[in-house]
Amino acid sequence: MITGLIFIFLIGSFVTSLCIFVAVMESKFSRTSNEEEVSPITLETCRDIVSTLPRENNWRAFGDLCFYQDFFCYSYLLEGAIFAQNHYQAQPSDILICGVPKSGNTWLKALTFSIVTRTQFDNTTTPLLTKNPHNCIPFMEIDFSRKGIKTTPGSLPLISTHLPYTSLPISIIDSACKIVYMCREPKDSFVSLWHYARKLKGGLQEPMSLGETFELFCKGVSDYGPYWDHILGYWKASLEKPEKILFLKYEDVIKDTPFYVERMAEFMGYPFSPEEEKEGKIQDIVEFCSFENLSNLEVIKTGSSAHIGIENKIFFRKGKVGDWKNYLTTEMAERLDKITKQKLSGYGLSFHSA
Ligand code: PAP
Numbered sequence: 411m412i413t414g415l416i417f418i419f420l421i422g423s424f425v426t427s428l429c430i431f432v433a434v435m436e437s438k439f440s441r442t443s444n445e446e447e448v449s450p451i452t453l454e455t456c457r458d459i460v461s462t463l464p465r466e467n468n469w470r471a472f473g474d475l476c477f478y479q480d481f482f483c484y485s486y487l488l489e490g491a492i493f494a495q496n497h498y499q500a501q502p503s504d505i506l507i508c509g510v511p512k513s514g515n516t517w518l519k520a521l522t523f524s525i526v527t528r529t530q531f532d533n534t535t536t537p538l539l540t541k542n543p544h545n546c547i548p549f550m551e552i553d554f555s556r557k558g559i560k561t562t563p564g565s566l567p568l569i570s571t572h573l574p575y576t577s578l579p580i581s582i583i584d585s586a587c588k589i590v591y592m593c594r595e596p597k598d599s600f601v602s603l604w605h606y607a608r609k610l611k612g613g614l615q616e617p618m619s620l621g622e623t624f625e626l627f628c629k630g631v632s633d634y635g636p637y638w639d640h641i642l643g644y645w646k647a648s649l650e651k652p653e654k655i656l657f658l659k660y661e662d663v664i665k666d667t668p669f670y671v672e673r674m675a676e677f678m679g680y681p682f683s684p685e686e687e688k689e690g691k692i693q694d695i696v697e698f699c700s701f702e703n704l705s706n707l708e709v710i711k712t713g714s715s716a717h718i719g720i721e722n723k724i725f726f727r728k729g730k731v732g733d734w735k736n737y738l739t740t741e742m743a744e745r746l747d748k749i750t751k752q753k754l755s756g757y758g759l760s761f762h763s764a
Contacts, residue, residue, distance in 0.1 A: 453489060466631045589655045610720070628749060
């Protein structure tokens with residue numbers, strides 16, 4: 411009897427492992443061909459896949475960082491990402507809003523949402539008055555997998571993700587949908603990420619030190635990192651498909667926001683009419699989405715994000731270029747600059763470090 415039960419248990423374990431193995435292989439290889447059928451993978455299977463992945467010394471903000479398809483990701487987001495890779499069917503009208511964490515995603519969401527919805531709302535009626543910009547655009551890793559929210563013809567065409575280019579659902583790459591990507595100078599992004607992780611600190615008494623997190627960041631161990639690989643993936647794709655991917659730098663957008671708002675609007679297929687330009691519509695959006703305005707809204711000062719219950723104000727710290735100077739030593743700055751140069755300059759990509 412006992413032997414029989416052990417036998418059944420062993421068979422059961424073997425079958426479960428086999429299913430996970432097959433699902434991992436499917437999700438790995440489904441990225442290489444658009445002819446394969448979409449796997450009917452469930453969120454539970456995604457969870458099982460994630461539970462088998464290697465984990466790295468983490469930032470202790472949301473738990474372990476798992477390594478999958480050459481990037482690091484917190485498990486609860488990765489589950490949703492794998493689910494989306496297998497199920498998300500892009501509409502040609504979709505516009506994907508993305509960036510590696512802490513490169514200006516909150517701002518980019520506010521700007522693109524304002525541009526696309528400007529005929530429905532003005533600055534006195536926009537949902538941005540009562541919601542964090544993150545909650546105005548569905549987030550693929552959470553809203554699609556957990557709530558089934560996606561774009562449909564005629565609905566808000568925006569969807570956001572932090573996924574690296576090479577890990578996007580294949581339907582996004584293959585369809586005519588557009589991508590607006592924002593990146594940021596790595597030293598400023600690192601400092602921003604460190605502050606963010608410190609505020610979250612995963613229930614620890616003592617958050618990670620700047621030195622500890624700096625080492626991890628340099629090694630590529632960060633939320634959706636390696637940081638440089640993320641940027642490079644979208645940069646290369648934008649060079650190959652400039653009509654599909656608008657590649658923006660936070661520093662450029664800060665310097666001339668009206669120019670980039672106009673550029674984004676045109677790129678997304680929502681150009682400003684001469685009348686709108688005359689009425690000052692571009693400037694209205696620029697001012698409404700400015701750090702000063704958004705960070706002073708009541709919902710940002712006192713509210714929490716619907717995604718994971720994080721206080722909205724955590725997404726608004728200083729919004730400045732060059733704040734790294736207040737935190738990094740000369741050696742640290744030089745080390746990050748060196749990595750940036752090694753990884754990106756061969757592809758014609760560089761940053762002005764203020
Ligand atoms: P996320 O990846 O968690 O969404 P993300 O919005 O990409 O974060 O980055 C946050 C940074 O954008 C913060 O930078 P800091 O820590 O250096 O200050 C935040 O202050 C900045 N930010 C948020 N909103 C704006 C805005 N409207 N204009 C400019 N910068 C902004």
